[in-house]
Amino acid sequence: MRVLALYNIKGGVGKTSSAANLAYLAARSGRRTLLWDLDPQAAATYIFRIRAKVKGGGKRLLKGDREIESAIKGTDYEGLDLLPAEFSYRKMDVALGDMKKPARRIAWLLQTLEGEYDDVFLDCAPSISLLSESVFVASDALLVPTIPTTLSLRMLGRLDRHLAKHRRFRRVEVLPFFCMVDCRKKLHREITADSGSRQDLLATTIPYSSLVEKMAVRRAPVNSYAGWSAPAQAYERLWAEIDRRVPA
Amino acid sequence: MGESERAYTVADEAALARVVEAIGERFATEGERTSRRRVYYDTFDWRLWRANGRLWSEPVPRGVVRLNWQVEGRPWPAMLEVAPERIGFAQDLPPGPFREALASSIEMRRLLPMVEVRAESRLVRVLDGRRKTVVRLIAEVPGVRSPGSRRAYRPLDPGLVVQPVRGYAKEFQRVSRFLERELELDEGRVDEFEVGAPLGGHGEPGSYASKPSIPLEPSMEADEALREILRALLKVVESNRAGTAADIDSEFLHDFRVAVRRTRSALRLTKAIWPKPALVPFRKELSWLGKVTGPTRDLDVYLLELPRLAASLPESARGDLEPLRRLLEARQAAAQAELAAALGSRRYRRLMDSWRRFVEAPEDEADRPPAARTPIARYADKVIAKAHRRVLERGAAISDDSPPKALHRLRIDCKELRYAMELFRALYPPKKIGRLIRALKSLQENLGSFNDYGVQQQMLGGLADELGTSDRRSTAAVMALGRLLDKLELGEANERAGFAQRFAAFSSKKTVKRFRLMLGAEEA
Numbered sequence: 001m002r003v004l005a006l007y008n009i010k011g012g013v014g015k016t017s018s019a020a021n022l023a024y025l026a027a028r029s030g031r032r033t034l035l036w037d038l039d040p041q042a043a044a045t046y047i048f049r050i051r052a053k054v055k056g057g058g059k060r061l062l063k064g065d066r067e068i069e070s071a072i073k074g075t076d077y078e079g080l081d082l083l084p085a086e087f088s089y090r091k092m093d094v095a096l097g098d099m100k101k102p103a104r105r106i107a108w109l110l111q112t113l114e115g116e117y118d119d120v121f122l123d124c125a126p127s128i129s130l131l132s133e134s135v136f137v138a139s140d141a142l143l144v145p146t147i148p149t150t151l152s153l154r155m156l157g158r159l160d161r162h163l164a165k166h167r168r169f170r171r172v173e174v175l176p177f178f179c180m181v182d183c184r185k186k187l188h189r190e191i192t193a194d195s196g197s198r199q200d201l202l203a204t205t206i207p208y209s210s211l212v213e214k215m216a217v218r219r220a221p222v223n224s225y226a227g228w229s230a231p232a233q234a235y236e237r238l239w240a241e242i243d244r245r246v247p248a
Numbered sequence: 249m250g251e252s253e254r255a256y257t258v259a260d261e262a263a264l265a266r267v268v269e270a271i272g273e274r275f276a277t278e279g280e281r282t283s284r285r286r287v288y289y290d291t292f293d294w295r296l297w298r299a300n301g302r303l304w305s306e307p308v309p310r311g312v313v314r315l316n317w318q319v320e321g322r323p324w325p326a327m328l329e330v331a332p333e334r335i336g337f338a339q340d341l342p343p344g345p346f347r348e349a350l351a352s353s354i355e356m357r358r359l360l361p362m363v364e365v366r367a368e369s370r371l372v373r374v375l376d377g378r379r380k381t382v383v384r385l386i387a388e389v390p391g392v393r394s395p396g397s398r399r400a401y402r403p404l405d406p407g408l409v410v411q412p413v414r415g416y417a418k419e420f421q422r423v424s425r426f427l428e429r430e431l432e433l434d435e436g437r438v439d440e441f442e443v444g445a446p447l448g449g450h451g452e453p454g455s456y457a458s459k460p461s462i463p464l465e466p467s468m469e470a471d472e473a474l475r476e477i478l479r480a481l482l483k484v485v486e487s488n489r490a491g492t493a494a495d496i497d498s499e500f501l502h503d504f505r506v507a508v509r510r511t512r513s514a515l516r517l518t519k520a521i522w523p524k525p526a527l528v529p530f531r532k533e534l535s536w537l538g539k540v541t542g543p544t545r546d547l548d549v550y551l552l553e554l555p556r557l558a559a560s561l562p563e564s565a566r567g568d569l570e571p572l573r574r575l576l577e578a579r580q581a582a583a584q585a586e587l588a589a590a591l592g593s594r595r596y597r598r599l600m601d602s603w604r605r606f607v608e609a610p611e612d613e614a615d616r617p618p619a620a621r622t623p624i625a626r627y628a629d630k631v632i633a634k635a636h637r638r639v640l641e642r643g644a645a646i647s648d649d650s651p652p653k654a655l656h657r658l659r660i661d662c663k664e665l666r667y668a669m670e671l672f673r674a675l676y677p678p679k680k681i682g683r684l685i686r687a688l689k690s691l692q693e694n695l696g697s698f699n700d701y702g703v704q705q706q707m708l709g710g711l712a713d714e715l716g717t718s719d720r721r722s723t724a725a726v727m728a729l730g731r732l733l734d735k736l737e738l739g740e741a742n743e744r745a746g747f748a749q750r751f752a753a754f755s756s757k758k759t760v761k762r763f764r765l766m767l768g769a770e771e772a
Contacts, residue, residue, distance in 0.1 A: 030314060030327045049380035073415035076373070076381040081414055118326070219378075 002248050003110060003120045005139040009155050011126035014145040014179040016043040017212050017222070019123035021232070022143070024221035025239040027080035031118040031248075034072065037085035038092075038135070039125040045084040048075045049219050057088040059095040061109075068109050069116075077224065081117075089125070096130045103130070103168060107138035118248065128162065136169045141246045145179035145206070148191035156198075175245060177202035177238060180212075202245070204238040207231055251412035251420045255437035256427060257405050261389055264406040267431055268370060268387050274426055276375045284388065286365040287313075287395050288441045289335060290453070291357035292491060292500065297453045299353060302441055304365075305335060315341075317350065324349070335359055337497070356552055358497040361395035363444030374423055382419040384411040392444030402447060404438045456487055458503040464674045466625035471521045471611055473624035477514060477671055478607040481507045486600070492541075493588045498548040501587075505541050508534060513667040517631045521622070523615035530606065533599045540590040547580040550707065557732055568728035571721055572711060628672035629767045635665040636763055643751045652702060655747065659695040662688060680766050687759050694743055694750040701740035705733055 006019040019035060027033040037044040042052035050073050054061055061068060072081050096102040110120060124135055136142065144159070146152045156176055163169040176198065182188050192205055206212075209231040212222050223232045258264045271277060288304045290296045296303050300320050305313035313332045317324040326346055334340050336358050338351035369388035373381040386409045391401025410427065412420040427433045445453045460480040464473050484507035491500030512534050515527055554573055558566045590596060611620070619627070642658045669685055712729045715722045753759070 030308075030329060032325070049378040051378070071415075074413035115325070 001110070001114050001117055001120060002246060003122065003139045004242070004246065005122040005124055005135045005142050006145065007122075007124045007132065007135065007142045008126060008144050008146065009128055009159060010147075010152065013126075013147050013152070014206065014212070015039075015126070016047070016123055017215055018143065018145050018179060018206070018235070018238075019121050020044055020047050020215065020221045021223050021235040022239050022242070023080055023119075023121045024077060024223050025236060026119045026121070026243075027077055028223075029239075029243075031079065032116065033080050033119045033121070034083060034113065034117045035075075035080065035121045035123060036083040037123050038089065038131065039085055039123055040087050040089035040092075041125070042085040042087070042089075043216070044123045045082065045086075047215055047219055047221070048082050050075070050082055050084050052084055052086045054084055054086050054088075058086065058092045059088070062092060062095055062105055063099065064109065068112055076220075093129045093131050096134065103133050103137050106131075106134040110138055128159075133169075136163065136172050139172050141173045141175050141242070143242065144174060144176040146176045147180050148178050148188045150187075150191075153191070173246065174200055175202055175242065176200065178205040180208045181205045182208040202238065202241050204234055204241050206234045206238065251417050253409055253411045254424055254435060256408045256410075256433040257436045257438060258408060258433065259405075261406055264387050264389070264408065267408060267427075267433065268372060268385075270431055271372060271374075271385065271423075271426070275423065276379075277372050278375060278379075278381075279370055279372045282369050282371050284365070284367040284369055284390075286363075286440070287361050288363040288365070288444070289359040290362050291354050292360060292450065292496070293357070293456050293458060293503075294454050295354050295357060297441070301353070303350075303359070305330075305332065315346075317346070356497060357499050360450070360496070362448055362450065363441055364393050364395040364397075364401075365440050365444065366391055366401050374419065376416075376419070382413055382416040383423045384413065385409070385423070386411070390438070390440060392440055392447060394444075394448035397447075402444075404440065404443060407438060408433065409437075458484065458506065459670070460484060462671075462674060464624055464672070466623060466675055468624045469611075469620060470518070470622045470624050470627040471616065471620040473627075474514065474518055474521065475607050478511060481511045481514070482600075482604060482607055485511075489591055493591045495584050495588070498545075498552060501541060501545055501548065505538070505545055508537050508541070510667050510671065512538065513664055514671055517635065517664065517668050517671075518627075520619040521617060521627070522620070523612075523617065526606070526615070530599075530603060533595075534603075537596070537599065541587060544580065544583040544587045546703075546707075547576060547583055550576050550704070551580060553704070557735075560735055561728060561731055565724075565728045565731065568721075568724040571715060571725040572729065575711060575715065624672075625675050628668075628675050632665070632668045632672065633763075633767050635661070635668045636767075639665050640755055640760070643755060646747070646751070648748065652698075655695055655698060655744075659692070659699055662692050662695060666692065676766060680762070684759070684762060684766065687754055687762075691750045691754045694746055698740060698743035698747070701736050701743060705736045705740070708733055708736070 004022070006015045006022075008015055016039070023033050023035040035044060035048075045052045054071050061071060068083065072083050074080075075082050096105060099105060101108075106122070113120070122135055122139065124132055142159075144156065146156060160174065163172065163174065178192050178201075181192055207230050209222075209229065211226050211229050212231050215222055218225055222229065223235055226232050258267060268279075272279075284306070286304045286306055288302060290303065301318060303315065303317045305315050308314045308329065311331065312329050313335075315328040315330055315335065317327075324346065326344075328341060328344075328346050330341060337356075338347055338354055341347045341350070367388040367390035369386050372385040372387065374383040374385070376382045387406070388409075389406045390404045392404060393399055393401045408427070410420070410424060428435075442453055445451075450456070460483070462477050462480050464476065468476075485504055488500045488504040488507070491497070492504045495501075512531070515522075515531060515534075519527075551573070554569065554576070558569050561569070622630075639658065639661045642654075642661055646654050646658065666685070666688055669681060669688070673681055673685075708729055712726050712733075715725050715729075
């Protein structure tokens with residue numbers, strides 16, 4: 001089971017859109033896929049038209065009182081399931097702090113799904129917290145959508161340093177990619193052109209598009225209703241690249 | 249995982265349309281037209297079907313197909329995307345657990361397209377208040393035909409499949425209840441594979457068996473029963489002819505040869521019941537058939553064995569055998585071409601025509617030797633007893649110093665006994681004869697391996713001379729061969745050493761007594 005987390009310390013960088021589209025593409029290629037919405041804003045849950053409600057709340061889910069399996073919902077797409085988020089997830093960090101080995105919690109919960117899914121996508125909330133550390137431990141790769149601005153690149157460096165500090169984060173691979181790239185902006189053009197600075201940077205960039213923003217209106221992945229469009233095509237290339245880079 | 253899908257059958261298309269309409273009136277739905285295409289695969293001897301499995305491909309975009317496999321109604325967890333031309337031998341599929349599991353089911357056999365399905369369907373999605381799909385229904389009118397044929401699809405009963413969406417069990421139950429209680433639909437599903445398979449050239453699923461079980465009445469007269477057996481063997485020969493000539497996979501030739509050998513054995517074992525001159529031409533011609541098919545089979549076996557032999561070498565030397573494999577493949581292709589020519593020849597056709605006339609002819613009272621009228625049960629006792637006696641005598645004469653030739657002869661005698669027991673199997677209590685066949689098999693395995701090791705050494709030794717040491721690659725190949733030869737020699741010596749014990753078990757008082765009890769008075 002391959003675990004891929006969409007993560008960035010910053011918000012509004014295209015994490016949820018990327019998670020929804022990549023998970024959709026993984027499932028379409030025949031892989032049994034789960035998307036776990038870990039963000040209390042529950043945007044991914046909303047996009048897939050699922051009620052933002054987990055019986056017993058996030059705390060009980062983390063504690064393992066309730067089987068994670070029974071909270072999973074099927075989406076409208078074959079092979080793609082979703083574990084919904086709800087607003088109480090904002091308190092998950094506090095709950096996690098009271099538990100034993102909090103950094104291993106997510107990995108431990110995912111173990112119970114071994115054999116049932118080929119790919120698990122984690123859509124994380126923007127922040128660095130106990131919960132995100134638990135995500136780092138559980139994941140094979142952190143897919144980091146990054147807007148090509150100076151500040152975003154600075155935050156990427158910050159993440160690198162944080163991950164380098166602890167031995168338990170060594171396993172996770174960091175794969176940033178440029179997202180919401182607006183070719184009308186000079187800065188975006190310059191930064192994406194100068195991609196040689198980071199070896200781990202994925203080659204595919206996702207262009208800015210109002211079609212992606214409309215996902216919240218259509219409540220569906222952009223690849224499902226506008227497969228011909230530039231962002232959808234970019235997501236296909238991105239998924240092919242990730243699939244190659246992170247061995248299943 | 250909660251609910252699993254349910255299927256219902258409906259009388260005709262009009263009824264199906266009414267059902268879809270009723271669902272639309274009761275639930276919030278959204279529908280779309282789709283179609284479905286499938287090609288089911290199986291081996292010539294229905295290995296997947298026999299294991300209660302179904303393997304099928306569905307087209308997906310980008311010119312590939314998705315291979316699905318279901319065993320006992322449960323889907324194999326992963327599907328495989330392949331180019332359709334790669335569906336054949338297991339080793340041609342992409343590596344991974346799917347291929348390994350499939351390989352252990354089909355082994356060396358090739359997957360053949362057996363049934364083509366085309367269905368016009370209507371996908372109906374039942375929605376909740378968020379317009380989220382909570383149940384899926386597929387209403388469809390399927391048709392089947394033989395793959396690649398241009399004929400029209402034969403329509404099957406229309407069906408309705410209800411698929412649950414995970415986490416929405418209540419909605420699924422509500423829809424199922426509506427279909428069952430209010431619309432009074434019957435649960436059931438048409439088996440596309442079983443209905444479609446007979447439309448192809450391979451008959452009903454399971455209709456081919458390499459070892460046909462031949463029901464015999466103990467009181468049948470001996471020659472009448474033998475003709476029954478010979479007819480069944482002829483059928484095996486004929487059904488494997490086309491696949492052998494086309495070299496679809498190595499198993500066609502194998503089954504073809506086994507059936508010819510059994511036929512020849514049956515004639516040798518039962519000389520006494522046939523009019524004297526009747527068999528002479530057949531014996532000669534069937535022996536020719538054995539000879540022309542031999543070289544190809546030997547090469548098939550080497551090619552099948554090569555990966556296993558290579559695996560016994562250290563990893564670094566495995567690639568060195570590549571020139572050897574190519575040489576064997578070239579030889580096999582040449583031998584196969586000759587074989588195909590023989591099977592297309594007039595000589596072959598004449599043999600089959602006259603042989604068929606012989607096995608289908610009624611008994612000619614005038615020429616029948618007296619033994620022909622013996623009840624088959626008594627006659628079979630006699631034939632098995634005689635073959636058994638010969639094995640015991642020849643085996644007892646073998647000491648640790650006997651030459652390989654002596655073991656070779658005993659191997660042939662054992663084969664003869666085995667064929668006799670299998671031909672007449674239906675006449676004996678299954679448990680008793682099964683146990684004795686297993687006892688014999690254990691001895692045969694020893695003799696067979698001993699022989700194989702010898703033959704392989706001879707063959708590989710000859711190839712080493714031919715490959716020569718003219719360049720580095722062939723030198724490496726010859727070195728790898730040398731290692732293999734050492735291993736084979738060791739294996740041969742081990743089997744030789746194990747012979748005495750295996751034979752002692754087969755000739756033990758207990759086993760001999762079991763034979764006597766089963767065969768009655770004949771085993772004196």
